[in-house]
Amino acid sequence: MNEVLTTCPYCGCGCNFYLIADRDGEITGVIPSREHPVSQGKLCVKGWNVHEFVNSPDRLSRPLIKESGTLQEATWDEALKKTAAKLQEIIKKYGPDAVGFFSSAKCTNEENFLFAKFARAVVGTNNIDHCARL
């Protein structure tokens, strides 16, 4: 058994809890954090059951590339090469402002920072936003 303190991925309250992982590294449950300044040992029904979607069989586990209308499994090397080549082609043909980025209110600060850095420094556009308004 392994207990890892982390922050809930749902609303903006920012409750903390411990994720319980078994010997195989599978997350099996949640224990609230009593000393946390917001949640103080409480959680809502979504928080209590947060481990269930993590283990859903529907989770994506391989990159996919559309080939003649259907998404086919690919290796990371293929997917990244193709993404980079296509992005470069579009930037060359239409300029960087023909590319747009939807960042994510679900992802971490570090990932949002890198995504914005990717848009601005690598592609060269400020067309970046996320669902703050939705």
Next chain:
Amino acid sequence: MTNSIADIADAKVILVIGSNTTEQHPVIGSKIIEAVEHGAKLIVIDPRRIPLANFADIYLQPKVGTNVAWLNGLAHVIIEENICDHDFIADRTENYRELVKMVKKYTPQYVQDITGIPADDLVRAARLYANSDRAMMFYCMGITQFTSGTDNVRTCANLAMLTGNLGKPGTGVNPLRGQNNVQGACDMGALPNVLTGYQRLEDKEARHRFEQVWQVELPAKTGLSLTEMISNAAEGKLKCLYIMGENPLISDPDLNHVREAFEKLELLIVQDIFLTETASMADIVLPGACFAEKDGTFTNTERRVQRVRQAALPKGSAREDWRIISALACKMGYLMGYESPEEIMEEISVLTPIYRGITYHRLDKKGIQWPCPHEAHPGTKYLHKNKFSSGKGKFHAVDYKKPVELPDKEYPFLLTTGRTAYQFHTATMTKRVAVLLREDPDGFIEINAEDAKAIGVREGWPVEVSSSRGRVICRVSITDSLPQGTVFMPFHFAESAANLLTNSAVDPVAKIPEYKVCAVRIRGVD
């Protein structure tokens, strides 16, 4: 939030506007109820009689889309009855005279005619809020998701400044952020007009600091907002969208228009943890890791930067999103050699004054609230203590404007949209949790009993709901929480997506769509 969640316990009066707090921010909702049990007075203002209204000393039920009218009405009463904080107004604010002129006509009777709020109730609410030196205001999407969203927020701020309920514990203007890291995504500059920590793109010096660290020249021109990117794609001007962890084909207004726009793209890249409605349309899908499978930080609604810690490995060959972005940058010839999210945070703190004192070591078990300008700084529990960051707080004199689309003969009902207690946003996570799916399995429309009778439908019967943009079939849920003529739908459900109906008209400043108001017709189906 200007203040902290813990302040709820110190507030003498709590004003909740357009936030179904017990269902959307349950832990904050329970703190509000606890405060009421300990003697705090509660004012709830919401077009739906939400559960929190049962705990309120005063509950006001305005017509949807009339926020500026009753907010100006409250200001009118506070000024007329001279229960404002004159010292605060004199020392800390500007433009007071303009506000006085504007709200002159918003008498309680005039406000009643527009909003349906009884004049006496408006006066009672104004007195209760203004006479307290610790009145804490909360609001949510019931203030922002209008073409008048910016005006609504400004008139909320007017009330707090008029009464001096800002810059001290137990007060403040406190928007509740809907998603775990909406605050952080904004802080990190995932916006078209700012770099991290709200440093303006036009600010040459700020841009220069980033250029030095990133070793590249940065574009200075403001980018397109999310809604503008969709309309540019529809017009064929935007050729590629790279979407990370979002599902606009459920969450955005006027979905038929969004789908048409996406079909025109030459390249759609989607990075996600499930094959969402949006990912299904992609040319390339990159599998990311969920919160439990990576390290990092989220920033909550009270600006608390908190640790996210890895408890399991990503599924199959899926990767943490920061690794995917770094690998792709390298493939495109720009070196991103980060070994860990902690290393990325070090770069964030160098570039971001409000995060400068934040390190993983310091965050530990309780996090830190920004602004945190240096490593010895304890973080900031409430903003605007002795002065506003922009100097004086400006009163905004704004007039009430009607929503863009109101019911007419063809579409006689006003539809307002929102969320339920058991599903979350586009339900990609929550529909995979048995207990949540049991409580809220599918889409529905809440209708007043009289309206249901007039349409000829009963509880649980299917109806067709249509606007000028689309139509959906869903079941009827009869409610007494809505007045006749107003109906409510949650937007979570792909099979009966409320956003097929909603209007994509946006606020001119914030570019937020008017999700809370559109006109629909309803008919029974077999």
